[in-house]
Amino acid sequence: MEQLMRTVDMPADQDLTGKNVRRIRVDRRRAGADKINYLRVESVPLNQAVLRQNRVLTGHEPAAARESYQLLRTQVLHRLKENQWNAVGVTSPCAGAGKTLTAINLAISMAKEVAYTVVLVDANLRCPAVLQRLGLAERPGLSEYLTDLIPVEELLVRPYYLEDLVILPAGRPVENSAEMLNSPKMERLVLDLKASADKCVIIFDLPPVLATAETLAFSPQVDAALLVIEDGVTKRQDIARAVDLLSATNIVGTVLNKAGPAIA
Ligand SMILES: Nc1ncnc2c1ncn2[C@@H]1O[C@H](COP(=O)(O)OP(=O)(O)O)[C@@H](O)[C@H]1O
Ligand SMILES: [Mg+2]
Numbered sequence: 001m002e003q004l005m006r007t008v009d010m011p012a013d014q015d016l017t018g019k020n021v022r023r024i025r026v027d028r029r030r031a032g033a034d035k036i037n038y039l040r041v042e043s044v045p046l047n048q049a050v051l052r053q054n055r056v057l058t059g060h061e062p063a064a065a066r067e068s069y070q071l072l073r074t075q076v077l078h079r080l081k082e083n084q085w086n087a088v089g090v091t092s093p094c095a096g097a098g099k100t101l102t103a104i105n106l107a108i109s110m111a112k113e114v115a116y117t118v119v120l121v122d123a124n125l126r127c128p129a130v131l132q133r134l135g136l137a138e139r140p141g142l143s144e145y146l147t148d149l150i151p152v153e154e155l156l157v158r159p160y161y162l163e164d165l166v167i168l169p170a171g172r173p174v175e176n177s178a179e180m181l182n183s184p185k186m187e188r189l190v191l192d193l194k195a196s197a198d199k200c201v202i203i204f205d206l207p208p209v210l211a212t213a214e215t216l217a218f219s220p221q222v223d224a225a226l227l228v229i230e231d232g233v234t235k236r237q238d239i240a241r242a243v244d245l246l247s248a249t250n251i252v253g254t255v256l257n258k259a260g261p262a263i264a
Contacts, residue, residue, distance in 0.1 A: 035192075035195075035196065036152060036153060036156075036192055036193065036196040037153055038117065038153075038156070038158075038166055038196070038197070040153040040154075041153060041156040041157065041158045041166055042156070042157055042158065043157075043158050043159070043160050044136060044157045044158070044159060044160065045159075045160045046134055046135060046136070046159045046160065046161070047135045048060070050134075050135030051134065051135065054101075054133050054134075054135070055101055055105075056101070056104055056105060056108070056133060056134065057069060057105045057108045057109060057112075066109075069105045069106060069108075069109040070109055070113070072102075072106055072109070072253070072255060073106060073109040073110050073113065073114075075253055076088065076106065076110075076226065076252055076253060077110065077114065077116075077201075079224065079252045079253065080201065080223070080224070080252070083223070083224075083250070085223030085224055085250070085252075086194055086200055086201050086202060086223065087190060087193075087194055087201075087202040087204070087221070087222045087223045087224075088201065088202070088203050088204070088222060088223065088224055088225070088226055088252055089123075089204040089206045089215070089218070089219065089222040089224075089225045089226070089249075090102055090103040090106070090203060090204065090205055090206060090225075090226045090228060091206040091207070091208060091209050091215050091225055091226070091227060091228070091242075091246075092208050092209070092227060092228040092229065092230070092234070092242070093208060093209055093210050093227075093229075093234055093235075093238035093239055093241065093242035094208050094210055094211065094230075094234065094238060095127075095207075095208050095211060096230065096233075097208070097228045097229060097230040097233070097234060097257055097258075098228050098230060098255070098257035098258060099124075099205055099206065099208070099228050100122075100124070100129040100130060100133055100205050101133065101257075102226070102228050102255055102257060103120060103130070103203050103204075103205040104120065104130060104133055104134065104205075106203060106226075107120040107165055107167075107203050108162060108165060110201055110203075111162050111163075111164040111165035112162065112164075115164075115199060116164060116197075116199045116200060116201050117164050117166065117196070117197040117199065117200040117201075118164055118165050118166070118200070118201050118202075118203065119156075119166045119167075119168060119193050119196070119200065119201070119202045119203070120165065120166070120167045120168070120203050120205065121142065121167075121168045121193070121202060121203065121204045121205065122141065122142065122167070122168065122169050122170035122205050123142065123170070123181060123204040123205060123206050123207075123218070124170060124177075124205055124206060124207045125142065125143055125170050125171075125173065125174050125177035125180060125181065125214075126173055126174065126175065126177050126207065126212075127173065127207070128141075128169065128170030128171070128173060129205070130167060130169060130170065130205055131167075131169050131170075134159070134167075136157070136169075138169075138172075139155075139157070139169055139171075140155055140169070140171045140172070141155050141168055141169030141170050141171030142155070142168055142169070142170050142171050142180075143170060143171035143172050143173070143174045143177075143180065144171045144172065145168075145171070145185075145189065146180045146183060146185050146186060146189075147180075152168070152189065152192070155168060155169070155171070156168055157169065177207070177212075177214050178212065178213055178214035178217055181214050181217065181218040182214075182217050182218060186218075186221070187221060190202070190221045190222075204218075204222060206218065206225075209241075209242040209245055209246060210238060210241060210242055210245075216245050216246070219246060219248070219249040220248070220249075222249070223250065224249065224250040224251065224252035225246055225249045225250070225251055225252065226251075226252050226253055226254075226255060227239075227242065227243070227246075227251055227253075227254045227255070228254075228255045228257050229254055229255065229256050229257065230257055230258055231256050231257060231258050231259040231260070232258075233258075
């Protein structure tokens with residue numbers, strides 16, 4: 001990983017323009033959640049060479065790359081803990097900033113080092129990318145869960161060597177993803193995932209904020225958003241528009257991705 005990532009620590013109640021961001025604590029009903037049985041989840045082997053090629057953390061990358069994700073993990077977990085949150089949406093103003101890679105590596109970093117169950121949900125239903133980035137074949141996932149009567153345990157996968165990481169793939173790409181992400185069934189699933197283990201973090205790989213309305217519409221279902229900015233590419237006004245659109249969402253932090261090794 002010749003290009004590194006820098007994390008930018010942003011106060012939770014301030015946006016990049018220094019404006020105050022309204023903090024909303026969404027009331028979540030935990031009682032009555034259906035327990036998800038992770039013991040039934042299928043284990044799948046991952047190809048380390050493919051992971052390395054796709055910049056996914058394997059433990060064999062340069063220490064600086066691993067450490068930048070560890071720093072991100074520490075900062076995000078700290079914010080989650082202090083607010084008793086456990087559902088984070090990874091998004092960016094525009095496509096290509098590195099949301100999917102950040103979501104995957106953050107999930108791996110959390111699952112490896114901390115006693116948490118981490119559920120990574122590919123919620124980019126139009127352009128799913130998590131399985132492909134992990135070198136796994138396409139398989140049914142969230143879109144099948146939302147449209148067919150398939151128990152979620154049958155759709156989850158667990159990478160062989162990462163016991164505490166569970167992945168919910170996106171499934172077949174769909175066009176009406178905004179409706180699906182905002183369906184009562186999705187809302188129920190988020191609540192079930194959030195309550196599925198004593199210590200769990202749910203990470204959603206979301207579509208970009210400015211491209212479609214779905215991320216904004218889905219944002220009340222996450223406790224906080226992590227905003228990925230592509231160094232030198234994401235325009236200032238796009239960052240400001242994205243932060244403005246997400247003004248009712250807690251921003252857990254900002255990742256300056258694809259930044260050069262020099263840390264200013
Ligand atoms: N830190 C990084 N360094 C180098 N390349 C990166 C980095 N993060 C992402 N990329 C590359 O940028 C491209 C877009 O990343 P991706 O995670 O798919 O973005 P998004 O999900 O925001 O569309 C991919 O080819 C990915 O390998
Ligand atoms: Mg993506």
